[in-house]
Amino acid sequence: MTQHAARPAIHRRNRPSILAAPLIALALWSWGIAAAQAAESGKDAMAAGLPRILVLATGGTIAGQADARATGAYKSGQITGEQLMQSVPGLDKLARLNAEQISSIGSQDMNDKVWFALARRIQEAFDKNEADAVVITHGTDTLEETAFFLDNVVRGDKPVVIVGSMRPATAVSADGPGNLYEAVQVAADPRSRGRGVLAVLNDKIQGARSVTKTNTTSIETFSSANDGPVGYVDSAGGIRFMAQAQGLKRATYQLPAGEQLPRxxxxxxxxxxxxxxxxxxxxxxxxxxxxxxxxxxxxxxxxxxxxxxxxxxxxxxxxxxxxxxxxxxxxxxxxxxxxxxxxxxxxxxxxxxxxxxxxxxxxxxxxxxxxxxxxxxx
Missing domain, CATH: 3.40.50.40 (Rossmann fold)
Structure with missing residues (x-):
């Protein structure tokens, strides 16, 4: 909660008169309250104009920490979604963010139970108007499968953006913070509506149907060989989509009962x-x-x-x-x-x-x- 500004201090030396002092104090105190209220009101007004984004964390390399077993070794899913958000400067300028932890696993262990939990939480957030967009932090190994699954079951046109990284959060040149910033940036952009689930990594925006991992270690690993990226995130020029979203259609399927898909x-x-x-x-x-x-x-x-x-x-x-x-x-x-x-x-x-x-x-x-x-x- 934002604190009201502290009451300005009154220096008592060289005060004009005994009668004037209370008036000056009262005026300054009133000014301090008014200034604090104006600042609070301004912040509220600014926040009110920002989209509400729900960040659902699942673990993965983006939440990984270094492990001493070998050079470059790490353990996935060691950092929470809240900690990830706090590590990226400027996110609060893009959106009003709320983080929830769905799982803390490497994406090689991704499973139907987590998929169903993600799908249900996203749908609930949209149906109850809790969020204007959703960002999912995820490991890269099965990121494309989760993106495609959600693309086929989540209803509505609000943006869903999935993001990961090839290097853990503790790496010298971690790519996670930049990817997460861009994912929030894309999710907050009104032009992302109606495009289904998007994957945002390494300055590229890619569709769930086409995106795939192509390299074991390179940060330039995700590509869409048949379609190409649907857009780009440029630090200088902002977000560029390569086509309009109007007219894009996709089928959605009901989640089956229980927590498991057919074998x-x-x-x-x-x-x-x-x-x-x-x-x-x-x-x-x-x-x-x-x-x-x-x-x-x-x-x-x-x-x-x-x-x-x-x-x-x-x-x-x-x-x-x-x-x-x-x-x-x-x-x-x-x-x-x-x-x-x-x-x-x-x-x-x-x-x-x-x-x-x-x-x-x-x-x-x-x-x-x-x-x-x-x-x-x-």
Missing amino acids: VAIVYSHANMDAVPIEDAISHGAKGIVLAGVGDGNTSKPALDALEAAAKKGVIVVRSTRVRSGFVTRNVEVDDDKNGFVVSEDLNPQKARVLTQLLIAGGVTAPAELQKAFTATW
Whole structure:
């Protein structure tokens, strides 16, 4: 709470007269109160014009601290969201911020329970008009999957921005503070509305459908190979979006009951591949299989035969690719119509898995309907 300004001190030497002193004191005291009230009013007026942003912290490298086990080693999720905000000068000039801790994990341990908690809290904050935008701090390893999941389940057009860092908070040249500042800056910008979930790192704004991590250690790791960034954050020129948000549409799906999505496995294709990984996934209860195929989502004949057999048993089969960019196209190298397969279009295997889980949970299992959902883009 802001303190009122202290009452100005009255110097009693050289006072004009005994009668005048109380009048001067009263005048100065009144002036002090009025000045404090005016300052408070000005701050309130300034704050009232700033957007309200809810920061949801999940852990990750951005909240990491150094560990003595090796040079450059660190432990994820050691710093709270509140501490992260306090470490970044100027955030209070961008928005009225409130932080909540959803989890304190490395994103390699990201799970359905945390996803559901994020989705529900974001939706609640928007439905109850608690916030004008949400910023999520997150580890980079699975950042793209969380972004894509939330993009498919959070309703409304208010900005949701996910941010992380490649270096821990204790690193000499930590990238987290700058990324967090820019994430809040983007979330506070009215032009971010209606764009779905955005990822902001390293001066780039990227869409949830396309963004992916491409390098193990470089801060220039996130890119959108098929679409490119949707915008940039320039320290000199501010925020630049590359397209207007008008007319952009996205499907949203209901969160299923409980805390878990259906089991969907990713099977990675390689030379001399057999059917064992596919048969193993089915034996462990997979309701769907996403193929991280070679080239245009292809794989060996034994693996294709096993996938065709799985599809006939009601297992959803989605062909994606292990290649970094490009689209997987129906019926080019594989007879998808005959085999009952779905192709992922531009979605990489990890995002294809998320969408398959949501579709199965929503009761969408017919290949034709599944394909419509995968083909639907902005």
